[in-house]
Amino acid sequence: MPGIKRVVLLAMIVTAAAIGQLRAELPATQHQFVSPQAKLELLFDGACTLTEGVTAAPDGTMYFSDITFSHTCRDETGAIEAGHIWKFDPATGRSSVFRSPSGMSNGLKFDAAGRLIVAEGADYGGRRVTRTDMATGKTYIIAGLFEGRPFNSPNDISIDEQGRIYFSDPRYAGLEPVEQPVQAVYRIDPDGSVHRIITDAGKANGVCVSPDQKTLYVVSNDNGNVGIGRLPEGTPAYKGRMALLAYDLSPQGTATFRKVLVDYSPEDGPDGLVADIRGNVWVAVRDETQPGIYAYSPAGKELAYIKTEIPTNVGFGRGDELKTLYITAGKSLYRIPVKVDGYHLPSR
Secondary structure, three states: OOOOOOOOOEEEEEEHHHHHHOOOOOOOOHHHHOOOOOEEEEEEOOOOOEEEEEEEOOOOOEEEEEEOOOOOOEOOOOOEOOOEEEEEEOOOOEEEEEEOOOOOEEEEEEOOOOOEEEEEOOOOOOOEEEEEOOOOOOEEEEEOEEOOEEOOOOOOEEEOOOOOEEEEEOOOOOOOOOOOOOOEEEEEOOOOOEEEEEOOOOOEEEEEEOOOOOEEEEEEEOOOOOOOOOOOOOOOOOOOOEEEEEEEEOOOOOEEEEEEEEEOOOOOOEEEEEEEOOOOEEEEEOOOOOOEEEEEOOOOOEEEEEEOOOEEEEEEOOHHHOOEEEEEEOOEEEEEEOOOOEOOOOOO
């Protein structure tokens, strides 16, 4: 189809065995999680600027965002690409556009009923959270304003087993006013009410509810500005907290800071993350000196490392691909087999 780049299912020649070329020493547990023979496969390379938010639908189809920054994604007339959500079919290896415009989608997740939950960002996007009924195609706004004002730029999503949706709201790009007083984490309850639950994470980015429902992992990735591409090249910016944080998550859905699990300063920190069934978290780390996917125990111990280009997010497949990790990085989508099943919400 014109305009749709497919891959290709050709193995990218980075193997888990070659990872050690960048690191003096891999974790002792590396081979318990990633085989030395595992290959990182390039599946898609057609994004304009940045892929994000990869997640598996109940039928195993993978969905991911194509974030089209307005300062980079323009045609010859100056028209701005309006953001896209792509889907990748593991059975055929083909990618196609699922939705465009996407509302400048970033994080994506499927709830227990198989509905697509989307964090729509700023930069001509919706600045809201939406839910799409995959059977009818109808989309509903489930969080559009807080205290009467638009969100900064909803970024990442996680859902607990009670159906409550957690999303982060930083600002990395866009000309719209920043109208919320803090870059926070919010919770949407099944009754539709929206609650601001975390205000002390710094610049909140990735969010992930643990499989035991007792921890909310939050990434702080403070790049020092709210407008990617708007500062002149070479302009100094002070970066803030770069860390993976753990919050105690109560049965009522409130969150209390517990500890910093991993501090990445002075390098860039993580972006998105996902959990496996053992409760470990697989984190996309943007450290330019050592980019890749890091697996950590719930206590923050490094368990495994997969070298990639600078990544944005991760998600496990479903069905026959429960032990397959999908990775968004740069303009591309990748996958690699691992040795543990991914965690998904029980279906209902």
